[in-house]
Amino acid sequence: MVETVFYIFGCSAVLAALMCITQRNPIASAFWLVVVMLALAGIFVLLNAQFIGILQVLVYAGAIMVLFLFVIMLLNLGAGGTDLRGKVSWVLALGIAGALTASLMRLARYTPAELAREVSGTSDFAPDVVLPGAHQLQAGVDAHGVVGAVAAPLFQTYLIPFLVTGVLLLTAIVGAVLLAKRKV
Amino acid sequence: MLLGPALAFSGILFSIGVAGVLLRRNAIVIFMCVELMLNAVNLSFIALAQFHGVAGQVMVFFVMTVAAAEAAVGLAIMIAIFRHHESVDLKNINLLHG
Numbered sequence: 467m468v469e470t471v472f473y474i475f476g477c478s479a480v481l482a483a484l485m486c487i488t489q490r491n492p493i494a495s496a497f498w499l500v501v502v503m504l505a506l507a508g509i510f511v512l513l514n515a516q517f518i519g520i521l522q523v524l525v526y527a528g529a530i531m532v533l534f535l536f537v538i539m540l541l542n543l544g545a546g547g548t549d550l551r552g553k554v555s556w557v558l559a560l561g562i563a564g565a566l567t568a569s570l571m572r573l574a575r576y577t578p579a580e581l582a583r584e585v586s587g588t589s590d591f592a593p594d595v596v597l598p599g600a601h602q603l604q605a606g607v608d609a610h611g612v613v614g615a616v617a618a619p620l621f622q623t624y625l626i627p628f629l630v631t632g633v634l635l636l637t638a639i640v641g642a643v644l645l646a647k648r649k650v
Numbered sequence: 651m652l653l654g655p656a657l658a659f660s661g662i663l664f665s666i667g668v669a670g671v672l673l674r675r676n677a678i679v680i681f682m683c684v685e686l687m688l689n690a691v692n693l694s695f696i697a698l699a700q701f702h703g704v705a706g707q708v709m710v711f712f713v714m715t716v717a718a719a720e721a722a723v724g725l726a727i728m729i730a731i732f733r734h735h736e737s738v739d740l741k742n743i744n745l746l747h748g
Contacts (some may be wrong), residue, residue, distance in 0.1 A: 468652075469652065472652055472655065472656075473655070476655065476656075476659040479659065479663060480659065480662050480663065480666070483663055483666040483667070483670075483686055484666060486666075486670070486682065486683075486686065487666060487667075487669060487670030487673060487674065487679075487683060492676055492678055492679050495679050495682060496682060499682050499685065499686060502663070502686060502689065503689060506689055506692070506693060509656065509659070509693060509696075510692075510693075510696050512652070513652065513656060513696050513697055513699075513700060514700055515696045515699065515707050515710070517707070518692075518696060518707050518710050518711070521711070521714060522692075522714075525714050525718060526685075526689070526714065526717075529718065530685065530717065530718055530721045533721055533722065533725060534678065534681075534682060534721070534725070537678065537725045537728060537729065538678060540729070541678075541728070541729070541732050541738065543676070543678065543738065549674055549675040549676040549679065549739060550673055550674065550675070551672075551673055551674070551675055555672060555673060556673065558672060559668075559669045559672035559673045560669065562668060562669070562672060563665040563666065563668050563669035563672075564665075566661075566664070566665040566668055567661060567662060567665040570657075570658075570660075570661030570662075570664070570665065571658060571661060573654065573657035573658055573660075573661055573694075574654050574655065574657065574658035574661075575654055576653055576654045576657050577653060577654060578651065578653055578701055581653065581698075581701060593701070597701040597702060598703075599699070599700075599701050599702040599703030599704075599705075600700055600701055600703075602703045602704070603699070603700065603703055603704050606704055615704055616704055616707050616708060616711065618704075619704055619705060619708050620708050620711065623705075623708075624705075624708050624712075627712060631712060631715045631716075634715070634716065634719050635715065635718070635719055637719075638718075638719035638720075638722045638723050639722065641722075641723045641726065642722040642723050642725075642726040643726075644726075645723065645726035645727055645729070645730050646725075646726040646729045646730065648733075
């Protein structure tokens with residue numbers, strides 16, 4: 467059941483991504499990208515990352531894509547000729563993307579056992595022994611709930627990066643205002 | 651669990667994002683393709699977090715924050731470019747063209 471839903475979400479994400487890069491109208495591209503992000507949010511929930519799935523809907527599909535649509539409408543980019551490149555670029559782009567896909571497709575055969583073998587260097591141990599993370603994840607969810615399981619390491623182990631992120635966001639706000647305002 | 655399929659979808663989405671960056675000339679669409687690539691990487695983080703513990707999910711949180719900051723600054727740059735060139739088509743932005 468979970469697998470079926472996973473493949474439905476995955477295939478719709480890939481199809482929507484293809485539509486996103488081939489649509490002439492930037493607004494249509496943006497809406498297809500929203501579909502990709504919602505499908506990915508569904509996949510995140512299926513992969514035991516419920517909190518990140520909600521964040522994906524709120525932050526990506528909600529805030530960031532609204533920002534994109536707002537700028538597209540502000541600059542009035544709706545109609546107009548195609549912005550797809552010529553034949554040479556098509557060959558180049560499809561070649562590079564095809565080679566990348568082909569090289570990344572060996573990930574499709576990746577299993578927890580192979581992951582455990584790469585991490586430990588031997589195949590003597592079961593994946594559960596080498597990779598206790600799954601149990602830790604479940605234990606964290608049991609102890610602190612779905613949100614608390616992510617929040618605990620965020621405010622303890624990763625406290626300094628978290629604070630640096632705050633500085634980054636402040637810099638981004640100041641930079642965005644400075645860049646977008648008219649010269650006075 | 652579904653580790654292999656999730657990583658495969660992540661690779662396909664990343665390649666589509668790369669193809670989009672190479673195929674389009676509209677700077678905002680290129681920017682959206684970069685967001686698509688970031689999302690593909692997020693998917694692989696989430697897939698591996700099932701085995702390596704919750705740190706992968708924390709990393710996705712950081713990636714989302716950086717993507718939000720990047721979108722704000724990048725779109726501000728787009729507005730500045732549009733004010734200067736009256737377009738965001740990359741063929742009009744050729745100051746460094748030899």
